[in-house]
Amino acid sequence: MMKQTMVVGGVALAALLCGCAGPKAREVQLDQRAMSAAIEPQDVRRTVEKMVDSMLADREFIAEYVAGKPVLDIGPLQNRSTMHLDMQSITDSIRTKLIRSRKFRFMDRATSATDLQFMNDQALNGMTDPSKAVAAGQQSAAQLYLYGALTEMRQQVDGVTDRYFKFTLNMKDIASGEIAWTDEQEIRKQQTKATLGF
Numbered sequence: 001m002m003k004q005t006m007v008v009g010g011v012a013l014a015a016l017l018c019g020c021a022g023p024k025a026r027e028v029q030l031d032q033r034a035m036s037a038a039i040e041p042q043d044v045r046r047t048v049e050k051m052v053d054s055m056l057a058d059r060e061f062i063a064e065y066v067a068g069k070p071v072l073d074i075g076p077l078q079n080r081s082t083m084h085l086d087m088q089s090i091t092d093s094i095r096t097k098l099i100r101s102r103k104f105r106f107m108d109r110a111t112s113a114t115d116l117q118f119m120n121d122q123a124l125n126g127m128t129d130p131s132k133a134v135a136a137g138q139q140s141a142a143q144l145y146l147y148g149a150l151t152e153m154r155q156q157v158d159g160v161t162d163r164y165f166k167f168t169l170n171m172k173d174i175a176s177g178e179i180a181w182t183d184e185q186e187i188r189k190q191q192t193k194a195t196l197g198f
Contacts, residue, residue, distance in 0.1 A: 039083055039165060039187065044090055047167050047185045052097040054183045055171070061181045065144060065173065066103050073107040073142035081152035081165060094146070107142045144180065145172045159193035
């Protein structure tokens with residue numbers, strides 16, 4: 001009887017341990033259905049693609065401003081929504097897609113102390129051809145500047161949360177101060193408050 005009780009106890013313990021296994025992970029498709037009324041990864045990806053595609057499809061803008069492969073600087077998008085988003089990551093995605101278009105050259109404003117030290121070493125160590133050494137003051141100046149923002153409107157009525165987001169991008173001609181191109185993309189999400197059913 002004691003042996004039978006121990007066997008039953010062991011089986012119960014094994015079942016309990018199997019049921020208490022650690023968390024399970026799985027790969028999720030980028031285009032999965034909406035999980036909430038918040039901005040989700042697929043929303044950001046689609047928005048970036050649509051806005052950059054819109055810019056590159058604007059023939060007048062391309063003909064007037066992009067024919068000579070101008071130097072472009074991009075400012076981090078501003079977050080005017082209530083959500084906590086990595087706006088630098090979104091900005092990086094826009095830059096990456098534009099770089100891949102091969103229609104622009106890009107500024108990197110983050111000239112570091114290492115960069116300056118490298119230029120000084122080239123000029124002073126006597127090992128570099130002076131005519132080929134990179135000197136300070138030769139970096140490209142931006143001709144165009146891309147900037148934008150994410151805004152949000154939110155309302156809640158009868159248990160339904162309605163959130164409207166808008167991404168806006170503007171391209172500024174630095175020399176003239178004129179806005180050379182602009183576009184916006186809208187995202188609207190709704191979420192119904194869960195109800196208990198009996």
